[in-house]
Amino acid sequence: MTSHNPEETPALFDPPPLPEQERMIEAILFASAAPLSLKQITERLPQGCDPAEALAHLRARYSGRGVNLVRVGDAYALRTAPDLGWLLQSERVETRKLSRAAIETLAIIAYHQPVTRAEIEEIRGVAVSRGTIDQLLELEWIRLGRRRMTPGRPVTFVVTEEFLDHFGLESARDLPGLKELREAGLLESRPPPGQLLAPDEEAEFAAQTGQSELFED
């Protein structure tokens, strides 16, 4: 890996002109199947390049084409235009069909992240079955977030960039219906009435019983 240190060699060479930078980025993105971050792109370009500007030009150039430049989290990738998917059925990747439980669990993680297993169970009203989390981890659609700083310090889950890429989202903020759900208060963690515990105890209750409070008495 070449390490560029702009401080060391200030202006030995001028950066290539913008159209040339655009060509270079086009080639780099074209060669990679996975999205590349701005940092990764910069590392591969000659010194002094400004990928952000060239990327904006490139994105405009590909807009409306059969291939588009898309943003995935902090990264960029070239992808075929969604309206042409039907033409490309021969390239279709058959993935293991996800169970309803797995899809719901994924949605809950995406909309409530970071979320603990107990919280997922509380929302679905059933235990998360073996293999569900496993499968989502394996697909690399979810990963571990920070542990919750409550007693028991439960593990949390968040969605990944691969998730964004797979579902064609620029960022987790672009999840469909996110704003409406938030406005309707459906993403709040609302403690059940009567559980007037100290916040810590409450979290512990939620985290450790792994049971919906519906079933507590």
Added chain:
Amino acid sequence: MTSHNPEETPALFDPPPLPEQERMIEAILFASAAPLSLKQITERLPQGCDPAEALAHLRARYSGRGVNLVRVGDAYALRTAPDLGWLLQSERVETRKLSRAAIETLAIIAYHQPVTRAEIEEIRGVAVSRGTIDQLLELEWIRLGRRRMTPGRPVTFVVTEEFLDHFGLESARDLPGLKELREAGLLESRPPPGQLLAPDEEAEFAAQTGQSELFED
């Protein structure tokens, strides 16, 4: 999803306009793993398309770009512009699965850090070869930690930022403990009931201390 079957509907629809055909070919060539012949392209397009003309337009559009439309024998493909090949040279990566010994050693270091070589061997039940540790050091997934203040002052190993980055973790403490692994269905076999540790003890054992009491003395 719309299913198009050209045989069924002979001339029911006009072919898409030329710019649309161009987009289609662009997407088809982009997504294809191998160059495609004129015949193969024609088969994938809606009826009545004239790929030759659309291809000529597409070729002109990509001329001078970072990606070019090239002819390979009888077939067509999108390829990185020859003058930009150097940009992708550092890209050549060969992916290999990490050996079982290496992944186990890495897991032990991540869960028990700082940990000495003798302790790793004790947990794995077999000697750890030099090559394994060297490989992990070279990958920059582990590094040397403080020496243990015990006789012989053995070196310890800890995981690196690079490790956290690769595995999408914010800290090694976010790794799930034994109890959580079991709940997530990652432990295939359950031990006989008599040999279970108390759940609390176990979770604490793996997750919170991050240190095995095996090694306390």
Added chain:
Amino acid sequence: MSGDWDETSMSDSTAARRAAEALIVDVAGFEGPLDLLLALSRSQKVDLRRISVLHLAEQYLAFIEEARALRIELAADYLVMAAWLAYLKSRLLLPPDPQDEGPSGAELAAHLAFQLERLQAMRKVAARLMGRDLKGRDVFVRGAPTPLALKRKVDYQASLIDLMRAYARLRTRDEFRPYAFDRSDIYPYEAALERLSQLIPAATDWTSLQSYLPEGWRGAPGRRRSAMASTFAATLELAKQGQIELRQSESFAPLHLRRRSGQ
């Protein structure tokens, strides 16, 4: 869904059996009581925010009653929910007791309605997510990522799941070991023997076995029992070697030991 149960003539065994099967299928089709409640709530055909929880509770209880009458095995959580809903129903029907400190029936009902609404919302967005233009289904990546030249760099692949599975494998194997000295409440025999051997030279007078238990192993019953067993076994060994003498005034009386004279 359970509306026409009462019409079913139970004397007609075929019809009854068929009906029972339908109910089994229905129960099996639900992912827990909350899911069942959500399905029942649809029959009210109103916005979930205006749902009648009382009516819903009655529907659920009727459903469970039918299942019981047909001797259908219900998972415990369905029954727990039934008990809770019966309780909720009574809270909703009875005038609030000013002495009562717990949450009101209305509060409990509101929370249940919130849970149902949230579950339904998650279902809807899950469907919307799956309906997006998915990579590999509607949108495609470069089919031939350029495998370019030179600088061979081996990129070792290992994902988080590999790491966790490796660790799980190791730890599971550990749990199957025939003995487990790494359990924190076990005081090993070897440790007792070593400790006792060091203390014996000073034991010129009769002292009770208890007093030889190590610090920290005298309190909690589990730990004391383990330490006692190990220490007792160690005294037998030392007695066998002729290093100590043992004395006990009667059965189950405290055991005393001292260094054997002349040692």
